[in-house]
Amino acid sequence: MRRAVTERLRAWAMRRHGRDSLPINIHRRRIYLMPTRFGFMLGAILVAMLIAGLNYNSNLALGFAFLMSSVAFVIMHHCNRNLQRLSVDVTTEVDAFAGHEATFEFALRNASNVDRCDVEARCHAGSGMGSIPARESGTIEVIAPVARRGVTVVRQFELRTRYPFGWFFSWTYVQGLITIYVAPAPAGTKTLPSAGAKGGGSHSDARGDEDFSGLRAYEPGVPLKYMAWKVLARGGEAAVRSYSSLAAQPEWLEWSALDGMEQEARLSQLCLWVLESDAAQRPYGLRIPGREIAPSGGAAHRFACLRALAAFGSDHAAEPGR
Amino acid sequence: MITDRVSYEQLLGISGCLGLALLAHVTALPLWVLAIVVVCGVIRLLLARRGSGAPPRGILIALAALAMPLLFLRFHTFNGLAAGTALLSVTAGLKLLETKTQRDIYIITLIIYFVSLAALLEGDSFWLLGYLIGVCWLTTATLLRATSSGSAHGWQRSLRYGGRVLAQALPLTLVLWLLFPRLASPLWQIPSDSRTAASGLSDTMSPGDITQLALSDEVAFRVRFDTGVPPASDRYWRGPVLDTFDGHTWTRGTSGTGGAPPPQEPQGPAYHYTVMMEPHQHRWIFMLDWPSTWDQPRAELSNDYTLMQRDPLSRPIDVVGTSYTRVQYSEPLKPGTRRRDLRQPADRNPRTQQLAQEMRGAHPDDMDLVSAVLGMFHQQPFYYTLTPPKLADNSVDEFLFDTKRGFCGHYASAFAALMRAAGIPARVVTGYHGGMLNPYGDYWILRQSDAHAWTEIWIEGRGWVRVDPTAAIAPERVEKGLSNAAGADDSLASRWQRKTPWFAGARLRLDLLREMWRERILDFNQDSQRKLLEFLKIPEPDGQKLVLVMGTAMALVLVWLTWQVHRELAPPSKDVAGRTYARLCAKLAAAGVARKPHEGAEAYAIRVAHERPDLAKTVTALCRHYSALRYATPSRSITLGQFQASVRAFRPKRAMRTL
Numbered sequence: 001m002r003r004a005v006t007e008r009l010r011a012w013a014m015r016r017h018g019r020d021s022l023p024i025n026i027h028r029r030r031i032y033l034m035p036t037r038f039g040f041m042l043g044a045i046l047v048a049m050l051i052a053g054l055n056y057n058s059n060l061a062l063g064f065a066f067l068m069s070s071v072a073f074v075i076m077h078h079c080n081r082n083l084q085r086l087s088v089d090v091t092t093e094v095d096a097f098a099g100h101e102a103t104f105e106f107a108l109r110n111a112s113n114v115d116r117c118d119v120e121a122r123c124h125a126g127s128g129m130g131s132i133p134a135r136e137s138g139t140i141e142v143i144a145p146v147a148r149r150g151v152t153v154v155r156q157f158e159l160r161t162r163y164p165f166g167w168f169f170s171w172t173y174v175q176g177l178i179t180i181y182v183a184p185a186p187a188g189t190k191t192l193p194s195a196g197a198k199g200g201g202s203h204s205d206a207r208g209d210e211d212f213s214g215l216r217a218y219e220p221g222v223p224l225k226y227m228a229w230k231v232l233a234r235g236g237e238a239a240v241r242s243y244s245s246l247a248a249q250p251e252w253l254e255w256s257a258l259d260g261m262e263q264e265a266r267l268s269q270l271c272l273w274v275l276e277s278d279a280a281q282r283p284y285g286l287r288i289p290g291r292e293i294a295p296s297g298g299a300a301h302r303f304a305c306l307r308a309l310a311a312f313g314s315d316h317a318a319e320p321g322r
Numbered sequence: 323m324i325t326d327r328v329s330y331e332q333l334l335g336i337s338g339c340l341g342l343a344l345l346a347h348v349t350a351l352p353l354w355v356l357a358i359v360v361v362c363g364v365i366r367l368l369l370a371r372r373g374s375g376a377p378p379r380g381i382l383i384a385l386a387a388l389a390m391p392l393l394f395l396r397f398h399t400f401n402g403l404a405a406g407t408a409l410l411s412v413t414a415g416l417k418l419l420e421t422k423t424q425r426d427i428y429i430i431t432l433i434i435y436f437v438s439l440a441a442l443l444e445g446d447s448f449w450l451l452g453y454l455i456g457v458c459w460l461t462t463a464t465l466l467r468a469t470s471s472g473s474a475h476g477w478q479r480s481l482r483y484g485g486r487v488l489a490q491a492l493p494l495t496l497v498l499w500l501l502f503p504r505l506a507s508p509l510w511q512i513p514s515d516s517r518t519a520a521s522g523l524s525d526t527m528s529p530g531d532i533t534q535l536a537l538s539d540e541v542a543f544r545v546r547f548d549t550g551v552p553p554a555s556d557r558y559w560r561g562p563v564l565d566t567f568d569g570h571t572w573t574r575g576t577s578g579t580g581g582a583p584p585p586q587e588p589q590g591p592a593y594h595y596t597v598m599m600e601p602h603q604h605r606w607i608f609m610l611d612w613p614s615t616w617d618q619p620r621a622e623l624s625n626d627y628t629l630m631q632r633d634p635l636s637r638p639i640d641v642v643g644t645s646y647t648r649v650q651y652s653e654p655l656k657p658g659t660r661r662r663d664l665r666q667p668a669d670r671n672p673r674t675q676q677l678a679q680e681m682r683g684a685h686p687d688d689m690d691l692v693s694a695v696l697g698m699f700h701q702q703p704f705y706y707t708l709t710p711p712k713l714a715d716n717s718v719d720e721f722l723f724d725t726k727r728g729f730c731g732h733y734a735s736a737f738a739a740l741m742r743a744a745g746i747p748a749r750v751v752t753g754y755h756g757g758m759l760n761p762y763g764d765y766w767i768l769r770q771s772d773a774h775a776w777t778e779i780w781i782e783g784r785g786w787v788r789v790d791p792t793a794a795i796a797p798e799r800v801e802k803g804l805s806n807a808a809g810a811d812d813s814l815a816s817r818w819q820r821k822t823p824w825f826a827g828a829r830l831r832l833d834l835l836r837e838m839w840r841e842r843i844l845d846f847n848q849d850s851q852r853k854l855l856e857f858l859k860i861p862e863p864d865g866q867k868l869v870l871v872m873g874t875a876m877a878l879v880l881v882w883l884t885w886q887v888h889r890e891l892a893p894p895s896k897d898v899a900g901r902t903y904a905r906l907c908a909k910l911a912a913a914g915v916a917r918k919p920h921e922g923a924e925a926y927a928i929r930v931a932h933e934r935p936d937l938a939k940t941v942t943a944l945c946r947h948y949s950a951l952r953y954a955t956p957s958r959s960i961t962l963g964q965f966q967a968s969v970r971a972f973r974p975k976r977a978m979r980t981l
Contacts, residue, residue: 023919028888038428045432049439055509056403057637059499059846060451061442066498067455068435070491071462073880077887078487085891087919112891118471129471164483165462166428166469 013173014156020175023089023109026159031083031172033076039167042072072167079168082116082161086132090123090157090176095303095310097271098149098185101126104142104157104178108132117164123157124180146182149267151311154178181310188269192276193257215239250295251277251284253305267309274309278302288312328421328468330370335464336421336430337363340414342457343434346441346450347407352396355408358389359415366419376420386416407440427468434461446638446844459484490886493879501872503865504848522602523752523773525562525574529713529721529732536708536729538770541600542754543608544837546765548594552610554756556647558776558788559608559768561753563626565663567742569670570717572735572750575662583625584653586785588614588646597641598765598840603634608753608768610645611788617642626749640845651785655747663747663780671718671739678743688746688781695740696794699733702726706795730792734775737791747780751788763834898962899951906944906969913937913974923949937974944969 009032017030035043046069053062087109096102106121110132117131119140126144146152157178160171215228218238228239253273258266270288277284278297285295286305291312293304344351344359362385369377389412397405414433417426438454463480522535522542543559551557566575592614599607607621607629618641621631629641655663668675685691705727713720713732718739721732728736734750741748755774757766776790855863855871907917907926915933917926927945931938947960947968 038425041428041432045436049436051509052439052443054505056443057505057847058443058446059844060446061439062502063495063499063843064439064442064451064454066502067488067491067495068458070494070498071487073494074487074490074883074887077883081887081891084888114890163470164466166424 010156010173014175017173017175019177022092022174022176023087023107024174025085025087026083026172026174028080028084031080031170033080033168033170035168036162036166039072042167046072075165076168078164079161080170081114082119082163083159083170083172085112086110086116086119086159088159088174090174090178092176092178094178094180095306096146096180096182098146098182100146100185101143102146102180102182104128104144106140106142106157106159107137108140109137110134116161118161119163120160121157122160123178124152124154146180149182149184149264149310151307151314152180152182154180181307183306183310184264184267184271186268186272186275188265188272190258190269192251192273193254215241251282252295253277253284253286255288263313267312271306271309274302274305327375328370328424328427330367332427332464332468333367333370333418333421335467336427336461337367337418339434339457339461339464340418340430340437342460343437343441343454344411344414346438346445346454346457347411350404350444351408351411354392355411358385359411359418362415362419366421376422379420382416382420385419386412389416403440403443407437410437410440424468427465431461431465434458448839455488459488462487490883493882494876497872497875497879500854501851501868501875503868503872504851506848522604522770523561524604525564526571527564527573527731527735527750527752527775528571529710529717529728529735535770535773540770541833541836542602542768542770542772543600544598544760544765544767545610545757546596546598548596550591550593551766552593552647556611557756558611558751558774558790559754559757560611560613560628560751561608562604562606563624563628563749563751563778565626565749567666567735567739569667570713570715572738583623583627584651584656584785586612586646586649586651588612588649590646590648593645593647595643595645597643598837599635599639599641601635601637603636605630605632605634607631607635607639607641609641609643611647611753612649613643613645615644638840638844640841649785654782655780660747660780663749664742664745666739666742671716671743673716673719673723674736674739675743677722678740681740682744688779691744691746692741692779692789695737696789696791699737699791699794704728704733704795706792731775733791733795734777737789738777738779741777741779749778751776751778755790760830760833760837762831763837765837767833899948899965902962902966902969903948903952906941906948906972909969909972909974910937910941913976923952934974940972941974944972 013030046065049061049065049068053059053065089107089109091105094102094104102124104121104123104126106123106128108116108119108130110116113134115131115133118129119132120127120129121140121142123142124144124146126142128140128142130138130140132138155177156173156175158171158173160169162169215231216239218227218240226240228241231237231239253270255266255270258269261269270286274284274286278301281297283295283297284305286293286308288308289312291308293301293308340359341363344356348356366376369375393405393408393412394400397408399405400409410433414430414437417430417433421427421430435458438457441450441454459481463477463484466480466483467477545559562574564572564574566573593610595610597608607616607618609616609629612627613623613629616629618629618631618639620633621629621641624630629643681691681694685694703726706729707727708729710721710728710732711725713725718736721728721736722740738748738750752773752775754768754772755776756772757768758772759766774790774792776788776792778786778788781787851868852863855867858871860867860871903923910917910930913934915930915937921929923945927942930941934941944965947965950960951962951965
């Protein structure tokens with residue numbers, strides 16, 4: 001019952017506000033407020049106080065009851081204010097492994113002169129709480145478990161607060177677009193295809209300067225130690241030193257190499273290979289049905305591969321940066 | 323988080339607040355109830371100190387099973403203020419013992435609020451209200467600390483926050499208090515509490531009773547005269563009339579219960595006044611002798627002319643009344659009444675009866691006889707003293723012939739006994755005499771030390787005539803320490819004050835404050851609300867208009883509150899140029915071109931010019947002005963004032979959107 005009401009409210013808020021462009025400054029018109037059960041208890045006590053005061057015709061008791069009611073009213077405003085004019089941004093892409101947790105980072109900026117205490121962010125069944133002092137920024141991490149591989153799009157998240165006193169809670173829905181790439185859990189028993197043939201020895205030799213093969217354009221994700229700092233210092237384009245060993249012996253992680261395995265197990269194995277290759281700093285490419293990623297190295301490449309694995313089987317385009 | 327365990331510190335805070343709230347009930351609650359709460363709190367705190375949780379539920383149930391019957395034995399009901407408060411206190415104590423989570427803290431907080439309210443239902447002093455508001459402030463701060471996560475909230479900060487909340491709540495409280503419609507009669511009958519002891523005069527008088535009152539400084543009632551003030555010799559405030567005498571004690575027997583009072587014809591001037599009664603838990607209201615009209619629908623004159631309320635006075639009331647100090651009775655005394663007012667035990671006070679017979683023989687005329695008895699009091703060594711010797715069964719005999727020392731009660735008792743023995747119907751009237759004027763507030767204060775007893779005798783053709791035998795005692799025989807007590811309008815307290823004039827002044831001023839508190843705050847009622855509306859120039863005020871006015875006032879206060887709460891978000895900045903620019907941006911945002919957070923003034927102007935060519939010229943100029951005022955050296959093309967004016971005049975139209 002309660003869940004159904006919440007769902008309808010969420011849908012209504014979605015229709016009402018439409019897609020928000022982040023970062024968004026939370027306007028008071030999109031903040032909703034309800035008493036908590038302690039608020040209802042307080043309300044009942046206040047009514048009892050009022051009736052007692054009226055019945056005994058005691059002006060002091062009435063005054064006291066009115067004072068407490070007014071305090072509750074002020075608190076209601078304060079609770080509502082606790083979210084107002086907060087500026088919210090959130091990471092639009094989140095990577096995670098199945099069976100682990102996804103971490104959403106909410107960046108909140110409080111430009112006002114009032115501390116915002118106990119602001120709770122809720123997203124994808126996870127929640128996190130934080131306080132942002134006046135005129136400061138802060139992040140709230142929401143950690144949500146993700147069970148299954150795939151690409152999920154979270155279209156709505158929620159900020160809520162019970163501060164102060166927990167008599168009321170106010171909340172707001174923000175329509176963002178967060179894509180969660182849940183890569184398969186890395187698992188498998190097979191060794192890398194090339195592991196037997198080429199040992200680790202040649203790899204370590206590959207670091208030698210004699211293997212230097214030239215410069216290529218910088219792309220994000222390349223380890224900093226390969227940066228051509230001297231070129232950059234001379235005023236040239238950012239470039240990366242390229243080594244013959246890296247360029248010459250790419251490893252292809254192939255879907256077809258794992259014939260006879262079940263689909264998810266294959267993906268898990270590929271995921272493990274990606275991580276192993278990345279840790280060994282060896283160039284690798286990924287070839288799975290419908291997707292081929294040319295051999296390369298670095299974090300951006302790793303993410304591209306993991307996202308491709310996450311998106312396998314779904315019609316979701318897993319291009320980074322979208 | 324709600325499931326959080328409570329910490330030792332939170333427990334300490336909330337127990338402290340509960341203790342402070344119960345302190346307001348310390349005189350009213352049975353001691354063992356407080357003991358239960360204290361023991362529960364201490365046990366729970368010790369457990370928390372050691373890091374263990376709440377005791378098992380079984381102990382609680384056992385304690386509750388023990389406490390409830392005890393409570394019922396003590397009060398015989400769970401209804402009513404005293405029993406309810408005791409029940410609530412025990413519940414709070416047990417709750418404290420089982421406190422585990424924040425939920426329990428919330429419940430204890432609510433109990434604290436309600437217990438505080440209960441204290442205000444029975445007490446009515448300014449200090450009590452202030453104290454309880456302080457307790458609630460503390461409780462609220464404790465709750466804030468308990469419910470907000472993190473250790474960000476120190477005590478000081480919590481208290482400051484609580485104080486600000488209270489301050490912001492004040493205007494709304496005031497509006498509600500002033501304008502919330504009051505009930506004309508209670509929703510249901512309040513169970514009367516016999517716990518509050520009756521004070522002042524009672525409906526019996528033994529020798530020495532009033533002496534105890536004479537030592538009390540407590541205010542019995544206050545009086546404000548609308549027209550003239552009667553002379554001191556006429557300022558007798560009529561209380562219970564005692565007509566049954568057993569030789570020692572006078573009691574208010576059947577008097578006053580049968581039928582309407584005998585008709586009187588007023589003579590002389592009428593006095594209009596307001597009696598502001600303090601609650602004394604008796605039914606009578608003190609009116610100037612003899613009362614004629616009064617404005618209390620729940621009170622009526624008994625047939626001996628004492629104004630009686632239907633229920634005991636448990637709260638202060640104001641009675642507007644009229645009295646005549648001279649009256650004439652037109653009808654003869656009813657035979658039944660005459661018989662009653664002549665009756666006295668034949669076997670008691672034989673010497674008095676003999677004396678009465680002798681004097682009656684010498685003075686056949688009633689008034690002559692009265693003069694003779696008063697003359698006897700005057701000439702013989704009768705003393706007026708606060709410390710009379712104890713009297714046994716034949717009290718009048720002993721007083722008249724042996725001790726000859728007494729207070730007003732002794733004289734009234736002896737005089738009435740003599741009159742009855744001589745065949746003149748007589749009765750003792752108790753009440754107050756005199757009073758002290760408070761010059762600061764122009765009203766009279768009647769203290770318990772002004773309590774007095776006098777007599778009334780029935781004279782054929784005149785009716786009941788007041789005789790105050792105490793006044794007949796020769797002044798030189800009024801005991802030294804009491805030099806003023808016998809005087810018309812002095813009391814023990816006022817004598818002490820005479821020695822220290824500043825103290826007297828301060829005391830009278832304080833009494834004025836107390837009186838104002840009573841009149842303005844405690845007695846605020848439907849009538850006061852009507853006057854308030856009249857003051858606001860609202861024609862024909864009634865309940866409906868009151869609600870309307872309240873609604874309007876509340877709306878205004880709520881707007882103020884919203885403004886106040888949100889103003890704190892961004893107080894007005896001192897940077898005028900920046901503020902004006904922000905206003906320009908707001909106007910443009912309303913017109914559909916909102917500034918992006920990263921955009922500077924110039925970039926924004928270019929984008930506006932691109933998106934809204936109609937605004938291009940103005941906006942470009944304004945943005946350039948802003949940059950100049952903000953960043954360039956002063957005294958360029960435009961002054962700050964001009965910039966402000968042009969922004970104010972800028973009214974961009976909303977773009978026509980094609981959807």
